[in-house]
Structure formats: C-alpha cells, structure tokens
Amino acid sequence: MRALLIGRFQPLHLGHMEIIREASAEYDLIIGIGSAQKSHTIENPFTAGERYEMILRSLGKEGISAHIIPIPDVDYNSVWASHVISICPPFQAVLSNNPLTIELFSPLKKVMSTELFSRKEYSGREIRRRMIEGEEWRHLVPEEAARYIDEIDGIKRIRYLAKGDEL
Amino acid sequence: MRALLIGRFQPLHLGHMEIIREASAEYDLIIGIGSAQKSHTIENPFTAGERYEMILRSLGKEGISAHIIPIPDVDYNSVWASHVISICPPFQAVLSNNPLTIELFSPLKKVMSTELFSRKEYSGREIRRRMIEGEEWRHLVPEEAARYIDEIDGIKRIRYLAKGDEL
Amino acid sequence: MRALLIGRFQPLHLGHMEIIREASAEYDLIIGIGSAQKSHTIENPFTAGERYEMILRSLGKEGISAHIIPIPDVDYNSVWASHVISICPPFQAVLSNNPLTIELFSPLKKVMSTELFSRKEYSGREIRRRMIEGEEWRHLVPEEAARYIDEIDGIKRIRYLAKGDEL
Amino acid sequence: MRALLIGRFQPLHLGHMEIIREASAEYDLIIGIGSAQKSHTIENPFTAGERYEMILRSLGKEGISAHIIPIPDVDYNSVWASHVISICPPFQAVLSNNPLTIELFSPLKKVMSTELFSRKEYSGREIRRRMIEGEEWRHLVPEEAARYIDEIDGIKRIRYLAKGDEL
C-alpha cells in the first residue's frame, strides 16, 4: 500500500523522522512537502528544494527510501485534496495529525493518525524560535539536516528575517 | 430597482434574514456570497455551495425570492467592484454596512446602509465561537439553516478545524 | 433530483433553451455559466452578468425556474470538478455533451448526455460569426436574449472586437 | 491634460515614436507597457524592463519626457481598465487604436484614436518576423532601440526561441 505523509518540514525534525522511519517500514511512502512555494519568512524559512535536500540526506543516512514531492498551496481548501492527488503518484492512504488535512482527505482516502507512528511531540515552531533566539536546536533535528542548514547558512537567514521591518 | 447585498454568510443568521426579508420586499434582490472560494477554516467553515443551500432553504421557507450568486475574492481591492459587477446581473444599488464595500462601490453605485433594514446586531464570529465551544447557537440562525448545518455535520467540522495544528 | 447543466452561453441560444426546458421539467436545475471571468473577446463577448440576465429573462418569459450560477475557470482540469461542486448547491447529476466535462465529472457524479433533452444542433460559434458578419442571427436565440443583446449594444461590441489589432 | 498610451512595444518602433512625439507635445503622457509579465516568446521577446530601457533611451535622445509604467495582464477583461487606472497616476484620456482597449475604456475615460497622431502603419509582428528570418529591421525602429537590442543580443534570443520544440 502506498501512503502519503504531508508536512511543511520547516525544518525536518526528529518527530518527522520517527514517523517516516515507522511508516516507510510499513508503506511505500510519499513525503509531500507542503507550502512548497513558501520560503524566506520566519514561519517558512527554507525553500522546497532545501527541505527536499534535508529529507533526502537524512533518509539516505538511514537507508530509508521514499518518494519526496513538493506540493505548492492552492489557497482553496475545497480543491486541495484533488490538487494533491493530481500531482502525486497514486496512493491509498494519508497519514496526518492535522485537522484540516484529515477533514479534506477523509471523503477520498483512508486517513490514519500519525500518532500510530510516533508519540513524542516535536514542534517546528519551537525549533524556529530557538534558531532565532540563539538557543540550542541541533538535538531536535536529524544530524544531516542540521549539517545542511549550516551549509546554506540557514540560521543567519532566519535570524536576519526575524528583524523584519516595514518595506 | 435591483439591489445587491453581499455577505459571507458564515453562517447565514437571523440578522441577515431580517435584512433580506425587508430588502426583498422593496427590491429585486441579489444576494452575493462573498469569499466564495473559502471554506474549511474557522473563519470560513462552509463552502459557497453549502452557504447557497442554507440561503435557498431559509428563503424558500418564507417564500422570499432572490438571486443568489457566489462571488470569489480577487484580492485586489481596486478591481473588486468591477469584478462583482461583471459576474452579477445588472443592479443599481448596493446594501452594506461594511466600510470597504461602501468605499469601493460608492463611486459606481448607489450605496445604502443595511441599518435601514435591520437594527439588531448579530455576529457571525460570535456564532462560530459558540459552535466551537459547544454553546447554544441555533436560536441565532434560521431554522432551515440550523437543520442543514446538522445535515452536513457542520459542527463537527468547525470543532475539528479549531484543534488546528502545524502542518 | 438536482442536476447541473454547464455551458458558456455566448450567447444563450435555442439549443440551450430546449435542453433547459426539458431538463427543468424533470430536475431541480442548476445552470452553470462557465468561463465566468471571460468577456469582451470574439469567443466570449458577454460578461457572466450579461449571460445571467439573458438566461433570467428568457426563463422568466416561459415560467421556467432554475438556479443560475457563474463559474469562473480554474485552468487546472484535475481540480475543476471539485471547484464546481464547491460553489454550487449540492447536486446529484450533470448534463453535458462536452467530452472534458463528462470525463472530469464521471468519477464523481451521474453524467447524462444532453442529447436526451434535445437533438437539434445549434452552435454558439456560428451565431457569433453571423453577428460579426452582419448575417441574420436573431432566429437562433430566444427573443428575450436578442432584445437584451440589443439593449446592451452587443452586436456593436462583438463587431468592434473582431477588428482586433496588435496592442 | 494627462493621457495614457498603451502598447506592448515588442519592440518599440517608429510608428510608436511618431505617436509618442506628437502626443507628448500635447499631453502629459503616460506610456503603459502592456503584457509586462511576458517575455522570451516569439510574440513577446523582450521583458518589460528591456522595453522600458528601449523607450527611455529613445525618448531621451529626442528630449521627450513621459511617465513609463509596466502593466501586467490580469486576464480578466471586465476588470482590466480598473486595474490600469489603479497602477497609473491619474489620467483623463486614453490614446489607442486597439478595439479591446477602446471598448473597455470608453465607459470610463475620453478615448482618442492614435491615428490623430500618426498615419503611417508599422507592425511589431512584421518587425519580429524580419528579426527571425534575418531580414533588415533596423530602419523600422528608433536607432537607440536597435542599439539596445544589439546590446542584449536580442536577435539571437528571438531566433533561438523561434526554433521552438516540444518541452
């Protein structure tokens, strides 16, 4: 069975990795990178391509294989599930804990809670806050992701953006 | 004279009904369903089609007739009035209490305050808050609308969405 | 049962009227005005609002009632049916002879051929050609539609546009 | 009086220059660069910025002053005139020979034929054809524009694009 897991991965963290590890053992896994057109904001610092690379390296390190697909927003909830179905290879199930994703996919696909795959809580928002305020964040993301974020000077970017100012 | 009343109707409530009742007695009424492309959020739980149905049934019950037209946003205020004029049958007046609507239509059409048609205050936001928090809301909307919201399990939807969570 | 008939109605013609007459006798009919955002071109001379008015008057003359709904294009075929479903009140069937419409709605709704409702062939393209070249076209459209097109000086508009020229 | 002249200027040619010369003598002239988002196609080889530069240099050479404003398409004719009005400084008249422009602006502004300012016919399409097929084109455009097109290797670009091929 092929299953889709959608996240924004801003950034990829250990919570995501746990779910991916478990789910890829059981399913032919598609990892959908949501809000693919967003980047360079405090909420969405990394491009879809950068998030793809973080995932690629982290999965590669552990020998996990998955289909990784950037999914741009359509800003029209009623058609969002059809949009996702249209750009992903055929899948039968959706893994999610996001109420909107669950609500929109329930009429169309089998939907499973990601809690089946991981119980610990990790928060992208908390990790971004730590990045901005200079606190420790590396222990919350896969080693390969941390290294890649350093490679692209990601911390400098998010801190810089956080100084936000009226254009 | 044909007059246009625009609202989001999230959901249709008794305040809307009072205005519609009075205005349809005086004018050939167009009811424009604003933000037609929005749904499945806390601020905009229902699709344009669902809002159309609520209005249709509630008007039908009272024998009121009106033209109901879904109006998607254009996110470009300077062209919004032209957009509305383009997709509605010809009309001469606009009924509104929304400052933006009044500001944008004033150079083009006769604009009248909805207070001419109803004084009591009803709030869509307050009704949605009650739906989410499990308080009484049915006495604030037309009976037919409440029944339809139940039919489509609308309360479950809005409560579910309210649990919102980072994707 | 509620059924949806989608057309562009550029302009409304007697072929459309025959289908509408038959279909409205059998179903609670939704008339979807396709490509609602298009106007002022040779292929799409009239705004959605003008097409709405043509339909309204022609139906009114014959005492036919239907829900008329402008449907803007989304230019993304995979999500088009979800888009239409989202802005129309709930319906169970689609009436169409357009292969794309049939293809996109078949997985979601009962689809019926419009030939069940009318056999004669009328062509919007031929009517527009006649309008442009000054040939007779009035016998091909409902009397009320012809009158409205005259009212808005529609023939002058389409002939003028046909002189097209590089901007 | 301030007047707006809209063209695509693909490329700026001597016909445009004649109109600009005459019109700028009489009006405070706005030159709107239409289809501003288009470039790198056979019909629209140059970016809005490149077209801006061609106009700027050619006007500068002759000491003509005008406001030059890139105008992206909106692909929604009914709102196009409002869109143009919104991004240009206030103007009272429109100069055009394009039927669509005239049709859309007539209800809102004084519209004047560009034939008042120039009788000779020049064609952007013919100039692009000559560029592609290696025929003489330089005598049809202002000297400064020809020089700028050479500077950016424009002929190589349009010839290259003309080899078009399925992606």
Next chain:
Amino acid sequence: MRALLIGRFQPLHLGHMEIIREASAEYDLIIGIGSAQKSHTIENPFTAGERYEMILRSLGKEGISAHIIPIPDVDYNSVWASHVISICPPFQAVLSNNPLTIELFSPLKKVMSTELFSRKEYSGREIRRRMIEGEEWRHLVPEEAARYIDEIDGIKRIRYLAKGDEL
C-alpha cells in the same frame, strides 16, 4: 550607476524623501512602489497610482528626477527578485533596510543599507495610526504629498476603513 529603492510608500514620508534626495544625487534612481496591487486597507490605504502621484509631485517640487515603477507582489519569495529585475530597467544596486529585500537580492545585486542616506527614523505605520486617530501627521510627510492626500480625501478613506466590520 543605476540603483533601485523599493518601498510601499503608504504614504510617502520625510524619511523616504531624505533617502531619495541623497540617493538620487549619487545614482540614476529607480523608485519601486511595492505591493502595487494593494489599496483600501488600513496597512495599504493608497493605490499604486496614488502613491506614484505623491512621489511625482514631491520630487517635482524639489527638482529631483527618478524612474518610478509600480511593482505588484508575487507572493513567492524565491522568485521575487527575478520578478523585480524583469519589470525594472537594468540596475546594478539595491538600496534597502528591509531584511527580506536584502536577503533576496544579495545573491544577485550589490545591496546597500538605506542608513547610508538617512539616519532619522520615520514610520509609515505610525503615520497611518495618526491619520486614523485624528492626530497630527502632516509634518511627517512632504507638503505635496499631504496636499494630494487631502485632494483625494485620503484621511476620510483610511478612517472609514478602520471601522472595519465582518463582511
């Protein structure tokens, strides 16, 4: 050298003028009017055309010359710099204090801090707040801009919009 300064100019204020005055002495200056499609909101009360006129008059008064270019948003940060480059005439440097602008242009153009040109702080947000609450604001904007805002009844507009209300 040609340099680009981007702002929203909601409204043009004395801080902008100081930078423009200094920068135009040193560079062939392009003034980009950001968020060109936005207007009639509390954060963006004026259209791009109105902002163009404010700038035009204020520069004219002081004999400053610059290229003024409305720049609509693309809501896709990764392509925003390419978008700006595409619609502006060629430029070599960007003047900005906005972290996002600096971040996005740094890989492509020389970026200079606007602090090189002005140290005093002026805030568009503070000026809009004063306009709404009826406090003094005229001493914070160029005289010509204040006069133009009065001409178009701008204060009435922003105060009216501030009464905002659910549609």
Next chain:
Amino acid sequence: MRALLIGRFQPLHLGHMEIIREASAEYDLIIGIGSAQKSHTIENPFTAGERYEMILRSLGKEGISAHIIPIPDVDYNSVWASHVISICPPFQAVLSNNPLTIELFSPLKKVMSTELFSRKEYSGREIRRRMIEGEEWRHLVPEEAARYIDEIDGIKRIRYLAKGDEL
C-alpha cells in the same frame, strides 16, 4: 554532479528513456515533470501523478534511480528558472534541447544538449496523434508506461477528449 532534465512526458517515450538511461549513468539525475498542473487535454492528457508513475515504473524496471519532481507552470518566463531552482534540490546542470529552457537557464546554470545522450528523434505529439487515431504507439514508449496507460484507460481518455466540442 547533479543535473536536471525537464520534460512534459505526455507520455514518457523511448527517446526520454534513452536520455534518462545515459544521463543517470553520469549524473545524480533530477527528472522535472513540466506543466505539472495540466491534464485532460489533447496536448497534456496525463496528470503529473500519472506521469510520475509511468516514469517510476519504467525506471524501476531498469534499475535506474532518479529524483522525480512535478513542476507546475508559472506563466511568467522571467521567473521560471528561479521557480524551478526553488522547488528542486540543488543542482549544477540542466539537460535540454528546448530553446526556451536553454535561454532561461543559461545565465544561471551549465546547460547541456540532450543530443549528447540520444540522437534518435521521438515525438510526444506524434505518439498522441497515433493514440487518438487508433494507430500503433506501444513500440514508441517503455513497456511499463504502455501497461500503466492501459491500466488507467488512457487511450479511451485521449480519444474521448479529441472529440472536443464547445462547452
């Protein structure tokens, strides 16, 4: 070195396969599925997801590995290369024979002709024509792709769409 190959793959054919086979031997290959939002037309019969599946199965059969990424159009050539770069993992080279792709990527990336990888000519247009007219097409596409097209009843779809008719 990582290299990007962009095609529409409507459908994947043996010409594509030859290039992919050769290129993947030399590079870490990204296969970009262009016009990802298009489907259900004669020129673009298959969804991005269906094209993904064709590629996935055909590569799997031969043990070729590549990153497959759906790339929606942006309809703004000047920003297209930035868009592609934003949603793909970092790459250093582009493989293409399409003049527009080459023109747009040349300032940003090393561009190589696909003729380096394959000389034989295959045409998606010719294959679609054969599908529509009932001629032999299976020998022109990978066996796995032909099988998948049959699985989803693709020939029936494209033939049906070819009957096109005014909406």
